[in-house]
Amino acid sequence: MAVVGAGPAGSRTARELARRGLRVALIEEHQQVGIPSHCSGLISPRTWQMGETGDDSLICNFLRGAYVHVQGGGHVELGDSPVRAVAIDRARWDQSLARQAYAAGAEAVQARCVGVERTRDGLVLHLQRNGNSSRLLARLVVGADGAHSRVARALGLPPPRERVLALGVEAEVRLPRDDYVHVFVGPELAPGWFGWAIPLGDGRARLGIGCWGGAGEPLRRYRQLREAFPWLLGRVRELRFYGGSIPLAPAPLTYGDGVLLVGDAAGQVKPFSGGGIYTGLVAAHLCAEAAAHALARGDVSAPSLAAYQQAWRRALGRELARSRRLRLMGLCLGQRELEMLMKALSHPRLRGLAVRNADIDYPSRTLLTLARATPSLGPLAAVALRRPRALLHLLGAFMGW
Numbered sequence: 001m002a003v004v005g006a007g008p009a010g011s012r013t014a015r016e017l018a019r020r021g022l023r024v025a026l027i028e029e030h031q032q033v034g035i036p037s038h039c040s041g042l043i044s045p046r047t048w049q050m051g052e053t054g055d056d057s058l059i060c061n062f063l064r065g066a067y068v069h070v071q072g073g074g075h076v077e078l079g080d081s082p083v084r085a086v087a088i089d090r091a092r093w094d095q096s097l098a099r100q101a102y103a104a105g106a107e108a109v110q111a112r113c114v115g116v117e118r119t120r121d122g123l124v125l126h127l128q129r130n131g132n133s134s135r136l137l138a139r140l141v142v143g144a145d146g147a148h149s150r151v152a153r154a155l156g157l158p159p160p161r162e163r164v165l166a167l168g169v170e171a172e173v174r175l176p177r178d179d180y181v182h183v184f185v186g187p188e189l190a191p192g193w194f195g196w197a198i199p200l201g202d203g204r205a206r207l208g209i210g211c212w213g214g215a216g217e218p219l220r221r222y223r224q225l226r227e228a229f230p231w232l233l234g235r236v237r238e239l240r241f242y243g244g245s246i247p248l249a250p251a252p253l254t255y256g257d258g259v260l261l262v263g264d265a266a267g268q269v270k271p272f273s274g275g276g277i278y279t280g281l282v283a284a285h286l287c288a289e290a291a292a293h294a295l296a297r298g299d300v301s302a303p304s305l306a307a308y309q310q311a312w313r314r315a316l317g318r319e320l321a322r323s324r325r326l327r328l329m330g331l332c333l334g335q336r337e338l339e340m341l342m343k344a345l346s347h348p349r350l351r352g353l354a355v356r357n358a359d360i361d362y363p364s365r366t367l368l369t370l371a372r373a374t375p376s377l378g379p380l381a382a383v384a385l386r387r388p389r390a391l392l393h394l395l396g397a398f399m400g401w
């Protein structure tokens with residue numbers, strides 16, 4: 001069988017399949033796995049453990065708190081907690097995951113998959129490398145080829161329903177604390193999304209912003225962000241720009257005859273933060289399990305593979321649905337309501353709750369805990385009166401609709 005894409009989701013799926021004794025080709029278009037990186041590399045300690053790399057030199061920095069900035073200049077400080085996230089060297093982390101797959105027996109194929117077709121004998125993958133074409137026959141194909149999955153398109157699987165464009169910047173910049181990330185929110189600042197700055201602890205940081213709009217929009221918004229926070233981002237030396245699109249809703253169908261989608265290709269991304277490494281790793285195990293069972297039964301038809309979608313929705317669906325609702329609620333808020341909520345968050349009890357419950361893999365749990373707390377009920381009621389749609393989304397998040 002074949003796994004297309006040696007990102008975290010693909011390498012982990014390939015490793016798990018190879019460990020079950022299956023013959024797997026792990027197809028990656030880039031000469032070196034992970035390069036160029038299109039990611040800010042912020043993951044939870046849980047995700048770090050799941051990577052099983054055993055190489056602490058892949059951790060660039062430990063993060064213990066966050067400053068959440070609103071457009072008008074105010075901010076809330078949340079943190080001084082145990083380590084809540086680590087910034088990793090994403091390229092080397094991807095390489096380490098791919099090495100685990102090869103060590104388990106997956107075969108490395110460096111080529112771009114330019115098409116897939118169904119034939120009587122199975123699926124034929126059309127590959128290209130240095131202008132040369134080749135074909136590979138597989139009984140089952142896993143599309144782990146990112147947000148614009150070629151595999152999904154070739155086999156007629158519909159794309160995730162919503163995406164934002166994001167720009168990332170590696171930069172030299174001194175931030176006030178090396179162990180705090182900065183998050184920038186506001187409907188004018190980053191419509192549809194948010195901006196961020198992740199210190200690396202050595203005078204460098206990963207900055208970024210995502211938003212709705214056309215291709216040039218994130219860069220324009222990034223420049224505005226710098227202007228809006230001159231005391232923080234006034235003196236930045238940009239070293240590298242990169243970009244990408246982030247799916248914010250799962251793909252409607254993540255399986256078909258002879259095919260499974262995993263990771264960004266399946267839209268398995270946390271809608272609140274855009275982080276897809278944790279969710280991709282969780283789904284990769286379930287993907288490999290479903291693929292192995294289907295192959296063992298000798299039936300790789302869509303009905304035989306449907307259990308995969310049920311399994312990953314059982315594992316991740318509730319959190320993804322809830323955090324999507326909370327994001328939609330946030331998008332209903334104007335500047336004034338955001339400021340009100342930020343002010344409420346400064347209440348020592350809420351800050352304490354936020355710090356104790358923070359979990360970047362399950363943001364809805366933290367946010368719903370906050371919403372239930374008495375000091376936030378007043379501001380939430382005031383927001384609900386002004387923005388009834390926000391209230392609907394909040395109710396949806398509580399009920400898990």
Ligand SMILES: Cc1cc2nc3c(=O)[nH]c(=O)nc-3n(C[C@H](O)[C@H](O)[C@H](O)COP(=O)(O)OP(=O)(O)OC[C@H]3O[C@@H](n4cnc5c(N)ncnc54)[C@H](O)[C@@H]3O)c2cc1C
Pocket residue numbers: 004005006007008009010027028029030033034038039040041042043111112113114144145146147150166167168208242243244245246262263264265269274275276277278280
């Ligand atoms: C600016 C930005 C910042 C981000 N920051 C974070 C963050 O801090 N934390 C976090 O958790 N997530 C972050 N994300 C999201 C994260 O990068 C993705 O969710 C994650 O990489 C998805 O993993 P994946 O394995 O599904 O796909 P990918 O990592 O995209 O891997 C897909 C692989 O497939 C290969 N490929 C694609 N097409 C083909 C083809 N046709 N043939 C062969 N190979 C192919 C690619 O080269 C790539 O190696 C960020 C995204 C962006 C855009």
